[in-house]
Amino acid sequence: MVLYLSYRAVHFLSLSCNDKEQYMEKAIVVNSGLENTNFTEEELVRRAQSDLTYFKGLYLLWVTRVYQFIYARTGDVQDAEDLTSQTFLKACEAFPRYKHKGHFSAWLFTIARNEVNLHFRHNSSRQLDIEHADRELPKIDMLDHISTEIEMEQLRILIAELSEDEQELLFLRYVAEMKFGDIAIVVRRKEDTVKKSLYRLQARLQKAMEEDHE
Amino acid sequence: MNNAISQTFEDKLRAAMNDQLPMPREAFVAQLGVELTHRAQAPRSRQIFPGLNGRRILQWAVLTLLILSLLATTILGPQNIVAAMQRLLGYIPGVGFVEAERILVEPVSLEREGIIVTIEDLVATSDETILILHMENLPVEEAASYCQELRATGAEEVCLPSAPSYTLKLDEGEGYTGDLVRGQGYSENQGKEWFTSLVFPPLPPATEQVTFIIMDGLPNMYQGMPLQDWEFVLQLQPVDEGDQQLVYEVEDQNMRETILSPMHSTTDESADSATIAQPIDLQEEVDFKLSAFALSDNLLTLNIDILWERVEWHSVEIIDFLNTQGVPKGGPLPHHLTLTDASGMQVPLVLNTFESRGTESGSQKASFTLSADISGLELVSPLTLTLQNLQVEAYFAPEARSHFLFTPETTFQAGDCEPFDHVLDIYDYSIELQEVCSMESESLLLGGGGGGGGEPNTTPPPSPQYGLEVRIAAPEEVLTIDVSDSCTQTMDNCAGGGPQGRFVSEGTLISTSLYYEEPRWPIDFVLSYIHFQLSGPWSVEFDLP
Structure with missing residues (x-):
């Protein structure tokens, strides 16, 4: 069982972002530890x-995105692993009470988000603030980096300067690759509001980038 | 490198955020998988209420709350009875009812240099602590001039919006950071007023006093302005359990169920370049409930609970949302409910909700409370509560969305329009996608925002240079439709949707897609959202106690 799970996880993790999207459509789950079957997320749910043993399939489907979402907010591997574990253990525990309406990822990321928020409350520290972000981000070496990488770096710094709420919206959209409707459920806002907020954020960031270039 | 530069900004954003994110360790993923397997195979605890499903439990919970509301109002008397009852039962404006253990003894205000900050309420439950915050007379003009002065000195970069932090501190020193998730503060009165509900972790049992601290400024202000920090000492009192446990019988006839009649749907067979999704119809049963309760001799409190089965209905409103603009804070919100007695006398109803919206997105439930002062009125039973209209926001799942490919036949210049000619029926409404128009910066006609209505806002967006406008004809019951670029991976050349709405001056619906680069053809327009008004009436009859 362990070997199988590892193989699936490694395979999934080795995929590119776009490939992941396709891969998500066909999750693989172990049934009673003996047979492999292809299922969609809907079918898995x-x-x-x-x-409940099929919950493992949902776990494999989402573990990377949940982990990366949490890492993006905490900036620490150990914290990300702890909080990812807490998220999935709680989700597994609560799953029998989960009423599926096509928003499993929204439900899962709501748990993840709560875990992160509780973590910050208990540790009395802010989420990856600007100072922290500066430390986390690699410094630009003009000799070794091509212009695109510099641009990426500038963009990362601009993102790090956004408010926590704004960063979270970006994480949910571009790290967790969530749909607007699901993000709306996670952050408890209207879908239209989420769309507009993200649009404005992108506009601001792009404007800032353009001004930097000028 | 060239490829990266030619990517859309959204691609760059995605790349910048993902490139440095590590993958989880293989051993960690495997170990957690094993742990989950063990958990999944462990025996489960028994259901607490066998035979009762979630919906049934919810119905009982709602009914119980309503009974408690009825009783509390009857006992407390007419003066400020609604607010008192709501506080006693843990009614949080804009949130709903919660099981309160402790509440604020009384609102606490602090005035400094004309700015008034009021803690309207604090409700402590076993799960969380909710604080209602209201700020008045925020010096927005001074804030603007503060920034202008900074700019004049070349220190524009110092002019940063304040980012207030909210802390609830216990006497022994432990502090909790507030979470703005619920309530999402909003401004009124041109930014001079600010309302929000803050959510904190639960307080220890029997907490009698907490200190609420605002640091790093107030909303709508700038960093560095005076009056950055505020502190309030809040006295709490326990909620008397005895009051909550009293029982009052509510007769069955006070509650009625209304079933929406099914609506029809057809698809457009003639559109060549369109992929019409499965008919979006309401042939299945719609579980729609409306409850009304009468309370006390002098004051009537009505609690309207609407539950629905349609997953795509994200919110249902009893408020006439299009006419809420310009209603001052505390002013009566326009709604679609009327109350008349048997003699035909109409009783004015006031909506008690703190915010204009009573629905939590995705909950498939909306709750509203209303009250009416009936002192001195000789009302004749039965009373009839009538809901004239409902406003529904529906977001369709991807598989239920209709797609329309668009490629202009000629060079598409700003201001050009080409016919689109797609007709489809959604629910009972005939929707005609008439034409697609191209715009660049100043010629972008942007709507008044969520919900549509009002005059168009002709202010161009700061950055996108291109826009496509789908012009739509639809019955007046349709308030907003989102027909915008689907932004798929294969046609990732859009910056996201733009405003949608019905513009008074245009008399038509407009749905916009905004781009950072000139759009590439074909564009895959997707119909994903519709905001419409269902016409009633739906009525409930009940006798006064």
């Missing part, structure tokens, strides 16, 4: 509601 449906089966997991009668047989």
Whole structure:
């Protein structure tokens, strides 16, 4: 069982971002530890509601995105692993009470988000603030980096200067690759509001980038 | 490198955020997988209420709350009865009812240099602590001039919006940071007023006093301005459990169920370049409930609970949202409910909600409370509560969305329009996608924002240079439709959707897609959202106690 899970995880993790998107459509889950079957997320949710062992399939489907979402907010591997574990253990525990309406990822990321918020409350520290971000981000070496990388670096710095709420919206959209409707559920706002907020954020960031270039 | 430069800004954003994110360790993923397997195979605890499903439990919970509301109002008397009852039961404006353990003894205000900050309420439950915050007379003009002075001195970069932090501190020194998630503060009165509800972790049992601290400025202000920090000592009192546990019988006839009649749907067969999704219809049963309760001799409190089965309905409103603009804070919100007695006398109803919206997105439930002063009125039973209209926001799942490919036949210049000619029915409404128009910066006609309505806002967006406008004809019951670029991976050349709405001056619906680069053809327009008004009436009859 361990070997199998590792193989699936490694395979998934080795995929590019776009490939992941396609891969998400066909999750693979172990049934009773013996048979492999292809299932969509919908099918996994449906089966997991009668047989919780199928929750593993949902776990494999989302573990990378949840981990990266949490890492993006905490900037620490150990914290990211701890909080990812807490997220999935709580999700597994709560899953029998979960009523599926097509928003599993929104439900899962709501748990992840709560875990991160609790973590920051208990540790009385702010989320990856600007100072922290400056330390985390690699310094630009003009000799070794091509212009695109410099641009990426500038963009990362601009993102680090955004408010926590704004950063979270970007993380949910571009790290967790969530749909607007699901983000709206996670952050408890209207979908239209989320769309507009993200649009304005992008506009601001792009304007700032253009001004930097000038 | 060239490829990276030619990517859309959204691609760059995605790349910048993901390039340095590590993958989880293989051993960690495997170990957690094993742990989850063990958890999944462990025996589960029994259901607490066998035979009762979630919906049934919810119905009982709602009914119980309503009964408690009825009783509390009857006991407390007419003066400020609604507010008192709501506070006693843990009614949080804009949030709903919660099981309160402790509440604020009384609102606490602090005035400094004309700015008034009021803690309207604090409700402590076993799960969380909710604080309602209201700020008045925020010096927005001074804030603007403060920034202008900074700019004049060349220190523009110092002119940063303040980012207030909210802390709840216990006497022994422990502090909790507030979470703005619920309530999402909003401004009124041209930014001079600010309302929000803050959510904190639960307080220790029997907490009698907490200190609420605002640091790093106030909303709508700038960093460095005076009056950055505020502190309030809040006295709490326990909620008397005895009051909450009293029982009052509510007769069955006070509650009625209303079933929406099914609506029809057809698809457009003639559109060559369109992929019409499966008919969006309401042939299945719609579980729609409306409850009304009468309270006390002098004051009537009505609690309207609407539950629906349609997953795509994200919110249902009893408020006439299009006419809420310009209503001052505390002023009566326009709504679609009327109350009349058997003699035909109409009783004015006041909506008690703190915010204009009573629905939490995705909950498939909306709750509203209303009250009416009936002192001195000789009302004749039965009373009839009538809901004239409902406003519904529906977001369709990807598989239920209709797609329309668009490629202009000629060079598409700013101001050009080409016919689109797609007709489809959604629910009971005939929707005609008439034409697509191209715009650049100043010629962008942007709507008044969420919900549509009002005069168009002709202010161009700061950065996108291109826009496509889909002009739509639809019955007046349709308030907003989102027909915008789907922004798929294969046609990732859009900057996201733009404003949608019905513009008074245009008399038509407009849905906009905004771009940072000149759009590449074809554009895959997707219909994903519709905001519409259902016409009633739906009525409930009940007798006064």
